Amino acid sequence: MQDTPKGSRLHIAIFGRRNAGKSSLINALTNQDIALVSDVPGTTTDPVYKAMEILPIGPVMIIDTAGIDDVGDLGTLRVERTMQVLHKADLAIIVVEPESGVTEYEHSLISAMRKRNLPVVCVLNKTDLYPVDEKQVETWKQALDIAILPISARTGAGIEELKGLIIRNAPDDWEGPPIIGDLINPGDMVVLVVPIDLAAPKGRLILPQVQTIRDLLDNDACAVVVKERELKEVLENMAGPPRMVVTDSQEFMKVSADTPPGVLLTSFSILFARHKGDLETLVAGAKAVDHLKAGDKVLISEGCTHHRQADDIGRVKIPRWLRQTVGDELSFEWTAGSTFPENLQQYKLIVHCGACMLNRREMLYRLAVAREAGVPIVNYGLLIAKVHGILQRALKPFPLAQLILEDK
Incomplete structure (x- = not known):
C-alpha cells in the first residue's frame, strides 16, 4: 500500500470551515494522529496529503485542507490553495459542525464541485457534543441536496459508515483506461x-x-x-x-x-497520454507544431520536480527539436510540480510531460484549461514522434487518434 504511487491513488479531499474537525476526521479515518488538531481556528494552513487504504477501493490519498472561511491576506491565499485541490480531487467530503449548521460557504463549495462533476458527501461532525436527530439531518440534506452522515471524529461514531459512503460514491472511471x-x-x-x-x-x-x-x-x-x-x-x-x-x-x-x-x-x-488524460486532445496538439513560427511562446510543463541532467528532455532536447522543426528561435517558459498557470492565452503551444506523478483528474483539468484558452497541448511522447516524422506509425494501436491526425 505504501509503495503505490501518488498519481495512482483515488484522491479524497476534505473541505469545511475552520475548526469544523477536518483534521480530526483525517485522524479518525486513518486511525493515526497524523494531522495536527487544535481548538485554535486555522491550524491547517496548507493542503496535507496522507496515503492510506480503504477496501475494496484500495490505496487512496486523503487531502486535508485549510478552512474555506479563513480571513486576512494569508487566509485568502490559504483559501485559494484549498480551492486548487478541487482540480485533483476524485471525491470530496464536506465537514459541517451542527452547532453553526449550513452556511453560504458550504453552498458555494458544493456549487463549485458540481460544476466539476465532482462526487461529494457531507458529514455532520461533533455529534458527541451536539447531538442531532433524523429530522435535523433531513433538513440539512434537503438544504444541500447531497448525502449527509452524522459522525463524531473524536469518538469514532459513524466512521465505518463513512468509509462505506466513500466506497459507494467513488467514481467508477477515476483510474482511466488501462495502460496497455x-x-x-x-x-x-x-x-x-x-x-x-x-x-x-x-x-x-x-x-x-x-x-x-x-x-x-x-x-x-x-x-x-x-x-x-x-x-x-x-x-x-x-x-x-x-x-x-x-x-x-x-x-x-x-x-x-x-x-x-x-x-x-x-x-x-x-500510452500514458491515454491512461492519464485524453489522447485525442493531445494528438490535436501535436498537429499544432506545424503552425509554430519564429518568436512564438511555448510552455513546457512537468508534473514533478526532478534533478536536471545536462541534456534534460524538457529543458534542452524538446526546445532544440522544436527550434529545428520551426527553423528559427522560439520563446520558452517552464513550470514544474503542482504549478500550472490558468492564464494560458499568451502561449501558442503547451508541451506536457507524461504525467506519471499526477492523478488523472488533475491531468484532465490541465487539458480542460488549455482547451478553454484555445491553446493546443501535446505531451512529450507525441511531440517527439511528431518532430521525428513517425507519429502516424506510433498511433497505429489507436485508430481514433490516427483519424484525428489524418484529418485536414
Whole structure:
C-alpha cells in the first residue's frame, strides 16, 4: 500500500470551515494522529496529503485542507490553495459542525464541485457534543441536496459508515483506461525498450515502465525488457514477431528503424497520454507544431520536480527539436510540480510531460484549461514522434487518434 504511487491513488479531499474537525476526521479515518488538531481556528494552513487504504477501493490519498472561511491576506491565499485541490480531487467530503449548521460557504463549495462533476458527501461532525436527530439531518440534506452522515471524529461514531459512503460514491472511471491491457491478448509478447542512461534512476526503472510491466502481467501477457542496442538482435532471435514494441520516446528513431513494419510500435508516454488524460486532445496538439513560427511562446510543463541532467528532455532536447522543426528561435517558459498557470492565452503551444506523478483528474483539468484558452497541448511522447516524422506509425494501436491526425 505504501509503495503505490501518488498519481495512482483515488484522491479524497476534505473541505469545511475552520475548526469544523477536518483534521480530526483525517485522524479518525486513518486511525493515526497524523494531522495536527487544535481548538485554535486555522491550524491547517496548507493542503496535507496522507496515503492510506480503504477496501475494496484500495490505496487512496486523503487531502486535508485549510478552512474555506479563513480571513486576512494569508487566509485568502490559504483559501485559494484549498480551492486548487478541487482540480485533483476524485471525491470530496464536506465537514459541517451542527452547532453553526449550513452556511453560504458550504453552498458555494458544493456549487463549485458540481460544476466539476465532482462526487461529494457531507458529514455532520461533533455529534458527541451536539447531538442531532433524523429530522435535523433531513433538513440539512434537503438544504444541500447531497448525502449527509452524522459522525463524531473524536469518538469514532459513524466512521465505518463513512468509509462505506466513500466506497459507494467513488467514481467508477477515476483510474482511466488501462495502460496497455486492452491493446493485447493473453499470451501476447510485448517488447519494452528501456534505455539505461544518465536519466535512468540507479538500480530502478522509471514509474511508467514499471506500471506498464505490471499491466501486461495483470493481463496474462509476456513482457521482454531490452535496451535499445539489443532490440534488433532480440527481435531476430524470436520465434515469431511480438504483438507490440513499446519504447522510451527518446529512442523512437532507432527503435522505429529496428522494428519490422508489421509490428505495432508506440511509446510509454503515448500510452500514458491515454491512461492519464485524453489522447485525442493531445494528438490535436501535436498537429499544432506545424503552425509554430519564429518568436512564438511555448510552455513546457512537468508534473514533478526532478534533478536536471545536462541534456534534460524538457529543458534542452524538446526546445532544440522544436527550434529545428520551426527553423528559427522560439520563446520558452517552464513550470514544474503542482504549478500550472490558468492564464494560458499568451502561449501558442503547451508541451506536457507524461504525467506519471499526477492523478488523472488533475491531468484532465490541465487539458480542460488549455482547451478553454484555445491553446493546443501535446505531451512529450507525441511531440517527439511528431518532430521525428513517425507519429502516424506510433498511433497505429489507436485508430481514433490516427483519424484525428489524418484529418485536414
